[in-house]
Amino acid sequence: MNRRKFVALAGVGSGLLIFPSILYLSSPSLRKYAGELIKEEFHYLKLAPGGVEQYIEDYFNASANNMLTNLKWKSYYYLGIKAENSNQIFELVKYYLLSTDFFIHRMDESRIVNYLGLYSPYKSPVPNPYSFVLYPEI
């Protein structure tokens, strides 16, 4: 049994039983598991310090912020679930990338990736990553 599966069974499993639910409600530190998922997914990119954490704060503040959400992301991390196997992780990770300058720099892996604020076509400085705005020569 590897560490992940062990923690999944012994850690998260017992945690669910032992800790009162109010702790999960009031513990912003649990969001770190969602951030870890992003860092693992993009381990090959140079993510600017603090950017992922700020994105996670913004993402969860803009969406559901409750006990179940926190538990879900902790479980995803410890169970080793990847973006390819979960729509919710896929959405979280995808919107992180859309919320950075990664596409503005034409996906240049050698550059530091900066978080620019939650992606929104109404507010974001990031254009549609497919569009002529970034690829006028096509």
Place this chain on the structure above:
Amino acid sequence: MKYDQYDLIITGTGFASTFFLKKYLEKNKGKKKILVLERGQFFPHAERLKIKRGEISNFKGIQEHWEDTVVNKNQEKKWPFTTGFGGSSSCWWGCTPRFMPSDFQMNTLFGIEKDWPVSYTDLEPYYEETEKLMSVSGPDETPFPRNGKYPLPPHRFTAVDHLMHQTYGNQYISQPTARASRAVNGRNACMANSTCDVCPVNAKFTIENSGMDVYADQQVEIIYGAQVFSLETRGNLAKKVNYVKDGKDYEIAGEIIVLGANPIFNSNILLNSGDNNPLTGKGFGEQLGMQVLIYLDQMKNIGGSTWVNANGYMLYDGVHRKDFAACLIETNNAPYYIRLERGKWLNMASFRMIFEDLPMESNYITNSPDKLVPVINFNGRSDYTRRGIENMKNKLPGLLSCLPVEKLKYLDPFPNEGHILGGTRMGHDAKDSVVDKHLIHHQYRNVFVLGSGAFTTFSASNPTLTLAALSLYTADHSF
């Protein structure tokens, strides 16, 4: 209200009403008394944008939610629409392909349903006029007959579009669209933000930015917050329009009455008026849309300049329509369909496949004890459409053989396509339809029933251009 009686009373301010009024004003040079009753309010684009951006707006909460205005019996099927000034122009996505000539002759060509009482040739000049009014962007060559150039040049192809166009010629074209490819008439050029219901840069045509100014005409009086619920009829004429404003019932007399609400509410008004045509409210429905994600190998789908970059007609016309539905391909320039595998982030194309459906009697609108609230009874899709989906799945891999395809992923059909059709269909007489070729009610001869509710059959193409052209056509031939 200025008068006790009006020459013309119009319900609604969407595409159907606005294009009708445009032509009516052109044809009637004398002074007319015209009343427009709009159930919603004027909700400016600038204020819609503020709300989308999370900014403070005094207009917040002004918009009705569609589910609060109807009883929807089938909760799996959705029918979103927008009320208020400009109608669905405030939420549409600006796709303006013409119908194919065959769409008007489904019975003659394929033995399916009925032919329209108007032909493509009848509508052709009005298509052209509508395209000018909307400043449509489009290509020189199209699969439907067309004279001259579109008002604006076409949008830019993506890398995928280039290959598909090389392979299929005029069966795969830059989409004709009211999302401007160049700044025009106070509208900006589309920036491919791909969130067109409220355009972030005001590039798509709306009634508000149209410059048509029909509601500013001195002859026109507009009342907001006035929901029409029935007509008072006598013999073969409608005499008065009944409406509610601020919770109170009103009536107003009119010589000519134009129903320009959406198909659900046009049906409701007629049913509340005692219209005993058994076809009123029947044959209601819409097209079916589903998304196909195309995973590409070593190819980025980049460079497109708008939301729907292209239309594919390879699965549209042909003898297959005797057996199964036409399919129009929309290639979407969607930012939310990126990939996460390293190096393949933009190696993805997303096609929306739009299938025609049949106007079935089992799908219908009824009125309810609440005169303001119609009931939507939708009991399912036709086998004709289902067979069209199966054919598409069989044919699509071959059609995409010019692309380096890794795999295809078919998503579930959408719960709505945003194209509400039928309920007051047009035909030759009251035995086969509700309105005639000029959209005049077969019984109430001073009542026009406009919009896509009048479509005899549903086509696979987006309906707005055609319903706007029909409004120009009927006003031109009736006054």
